[in-house]
Amino acid sequence: MSLNTTPSSDRVHIGVFGRRNAGKSSVVNAVTGQNLAIVSDIKGTTTDPVYKAMELLPLGPVMIIDTPGIDDEGELGALRVKKSKQVLNKTDIAVLIIDGTAGKTREDEELITLFKQKGISYLVVYNKADQCKERPATNERNALWISAATGENIQVLKEMIAKLAPQEESKLRIVADLINPSDFVVLVVPIDKAAPKGRLILPQQQTIRDILESDATAIVVKEYELRDTLMSLGKKPKLVITDSQVFAKVSADTPKDIWLTSFSILFARYKGNLELTVKGAKAVEALNDGDTVLICEGCTHHRQCDDIGSVKLPRWMKQHTGKQLNFKFTSGTEFPDDLSQYKLIVHCGGCMLNEREMKYRLQCAVDQNIPVTNYGLLIAYMQGILKRSIEPFPDIAMSLEEE
Incomplete structure (x- = not known):
């Protein structure tokens, strides 16, 4: 990666959701001006989320995510629906595609509820306007009729998406x-x-x-x-x-x-919650024989013989605690819904995850009352230099002293 390339984790993530055959992939292709997604009349053509990093004018660097239909059926369909809902955890802007010839359905309303619950800015887009003799009026301020086939209102859609982009002015810098x-x-x-x-x-x-x-x-x-x-x-x-x-x-x-x-x-500060993860490092002292620790990496990579996450950290934790601990590992987009079996979560810096997904993972730990920390903070704590390692952040250092 060159220094002038925007990492995917720092791009605005635009998730495209909806039922099967609503035209999600066609809308993605029309918005991007490229044939990024396979289009077919067969229901369920998109079986996994499809990611594409690109420049989308007038917004700039974005990550477009085309998702499987939210109404998929059967055992495999349920897994695809789960994958689609997981995309919400990293979505900055949600675009709900509705088949204009069929109108809004229960599944569409459920998605809107999820957008609101997760605080995601969203648009409701009625596709296939070219096939509708009548276009029912909608009271939704964030709704738009388009046609992916003819290009009607595609530029308007781009401009509406751009207006929903998170403001960058207040974004924390790395250093x-x-x-x-x-x-x-x-x-x-x-x-x-x-x-x-x-x-x-x-x-x-x-x-x-x-x-x-x-x-x-x-x-x-x-x-x-x-x-x-x-x-x-x-x-x-x-x-x-x-x-x-x-x-x-x-x-x-x-x-x-x-x-x-x-x-x-x-990166614990840049992507997540530094104070939370500083406090979580101390939870290593409460581990007992037989406890299970979850070690999470935000990316997938070839693990070397002395890998930091799967080898060094477990070894150092066993040496520090003197306990017989169990370890489980996740990488990439995988993150458990149920964290109840874990006594501590240790996460990487999350450079490959966007801020929304990193904060979602931390909040899952908070909601289930599981301590969470990150690689650097836990290593600093076990080596007796945690206080020194957070001196550049006086507010955090002060809260640590007050405990």
Whole structure:
């Protein structure tokens, strides 16, 4: 990924929902001006959510999600409906496609209820206007008649979608609010077997970009180069940001008067709820023999022999607690509905998840009274440097001291 490419997690996610044969895929194709989705008169042609990252004018970078019909039937159909509803957890704007020749149905009304419950901005789009001699009037302010076949009102639909886009002005930055122009920021990036060939991982790329956009200077080193680098710099860095796997060494090599944190902790704040996950790290002390811990990754990748999530974290947790613990793992879009079997949830930084989905997962844990933390915070806690790792965030550090 180049530095000027918008990651999918930072794109506005537009979910297209509706019953089978309402014309969802046809509308997606008409809106994008491309044949992204397979179109057929056969019900249930779309069997899994289809994702497409693209530029959609006048909105900009978006992720369009075409979903299976919400009225699908049978055992497989129920699974497809579940997949469609899971898409809601990451949807910023929902577009409900209704077959104009059939009118609004119970399933459509249920979707609208779900949109409202989840606080999702939505549009109600009556498709197949070209087949309707009469178009029943609607009192809905967010409703529109279109024809994917003829292109009628497609441009109007794009403009209505753009007006519903979340406002970016108030969006938290990854690190920019912690630094000033001309500051030095040192990033510690281990290059080991788990590092991707020929590139940096997404959190590192995004953090570097945010530093550069702040007119500060990013200095990237390996963990064993940090001490000499800090000594050779003619200026004290404002901040050292490290990969969580080498937290202990980086802490030992970083003077106490320099702020220290990790990529994972920065993303816990950027995508989720830092205070919640800081408090959740302490729950490791309450684990007992036989307890089960859920370790979640937001992406799917080839696991190496000493993978951080599936190997190192379980090992470190067993060493820290002295308990015989059980571990379960999820990755990508999979996240359990029922969390009752777990005593602690440990999540990655969520760089591949958008903010809405990350906060949904955290809220699921809160609703079911399960402590939740993230990789960097738990590692910092177990290595005795949690307080230091959140010094850049005074409000969080203060709340930790008050407990």
